Amino acid sequence: MTPTEARMRSAGFSPRVKKRTTPEEDYDRLAERIWRRGRGKIKNQADFISVFDSYLRDNGAKDNRGLRGGVFERIQARHPGVSSALTTKKERVKVFVKAGTKPSAAEFNVLGMRGGVRVYARRTKYVLKGKERTVFRDKKGRFVSVKRRR
C-alpha cells in the first residue's frame, strides 16, 4: 500500500481498485474451461455465448471489450466445427393450427344433441390425470351430447 492509499483509507475512502482485465495469454485457458463447461455441446456462437455468460455469472466477473470475441476465436481455432451462427434452431415441440384452418366436414360424422337441436359432432380425445377422455364438439367448437348406442 502506498502512503497515499494509507491516507485515503484512514479518511474513510476505499481506494479505487484498478480494473483487472484478463490478459490475452489467459484466453486459451478460459476457452478450455468454457469448452469443458459446455460439455461438447457448443455447436455455434449462440451456444458459446450462453455458456460464457453463465461462467461469468458464477464467477462474479464481467465481460470486457474483446474478451468474449477473443475466447470464441480460440475455441473456433481448436474446434473448427463450431460455426459463427448467432441463432439456434430449436425443434418445435408444439404444432399450432394456422389461422383460418377449418376441419373438414367429413370429420363431423357423429350425431348428437345441443340445446334441443340435432347436430353433427366430431369426436376429440384428450388425456387428463393419466386417463383418456372423449368429448364431442360441433363445428363451432361447442360441446355436444352424444348418447352411446347399446
Added chain:
Amino acid sequence: MSESVEIRMMESWYTKSYVLYEILFCNLFDRETAFLKPKHRRVKGQQNMFRYCKIFKPEGITYYLNQEIDYKGIGSPLQTYYSLGKYTDGIPHFQGSPFMRKAKTDEWNENRWKQCESYDLLIDIDSPDREHVKEARQDAIKITQYLDSFKMPYYLRYSGMGYHVVIPHRFFQFLNYHFDPHQVDGNSIYELYNLICKKLSEKFTELIDLGLHDSVRVTKVPYSLAFYPDGCYVCWPFKTREEFYASRPDDYKISSSMTFSGEQKIFRRGQTLFNQNDWVYNNTFEFLKSLKIEVEEHDTNRSADEISGV
C-alpha cells in the same frame, strides 16, 4: 343385396298397374321425370342419370325403363324422380336415345326457367346411415308439428333413408319471387327456399339437406322404389298423422320374397296435403316471420283458392 335381385324387385314393382297409376297421378304431369342409378351403383365414367323424360301415361314409365334406357342392358336398377318445377306445357318430348341428345337438352336446360309456373319447397331430412333413421323420424315429427302450428300445408313422405316434407309453391306464390336462376338479387324462389331450409336446420336439426335448391332439382317420386345396400324401400306418402307417428322405417321395406306388406293399400290411395283447408295466406307470413325471414306483407286475408285462382 345383389344387382340382379334389385333389378328383379324393380321389374316386379313397375309391372303393377296400380303402382304406375299412383306414381303418375301424384306428381308427373307437366314435370320432368328422371331415372337415376342408386348411389351405391353409380360408376364414374358411365351415365348414371337419365333426365328429361316426359311421362303422361302410366305405361310411359315402363316404356322409358325398357326401351329408351334399357335397364337390363345397363345392368342396374333405377330410381324414379320428378322435378320440383312444373312447366306450362310440360317439358318437350326429346326424341332420340337418352344417351345421345345432349345438345337438345342443354338448350332446353338453359331456358327452362322461363316456362316454369311453380316450384315446390322440399325439406329433405336425410339420415347419414340406417342406424340414425329413428333420429330423422324424430326430427321430421318436430318439423311437421312446427308447420302444423302455423297451419302450413305440406306433403309428408318416407324417402328410404329419411323423410321428405314438400310444401307446394302455391302457398308462396303471392310473394312474387321469380324463377330466374341466373339473377341473384335476393328475389329468386331458390334463395328463399335455401334460406328457409337453413333456418330450419339451425332451429331443429342438421339432418336437413342444405344442398342448393336450384332450377333443375329433382326428388323421389311417391310410391317409387329406393335402393340401398341393405335393402329396397318404398317411398311412402303418409295419409294421416297417426299413420306417420305409428310407422317404423322397416314397415316400407320390400322383403326378399319381393312382397310388400302395404301393397294392397296403394290402389287409389293418392297422397294427403296436410292443413290444406285451414290455410290462409297470413299463415305463410307468420311462418316466415317465426324463422326471422323478412318478406313484404299484404293487408288482406285470402285463402289459397283465391290466390291461385282455382
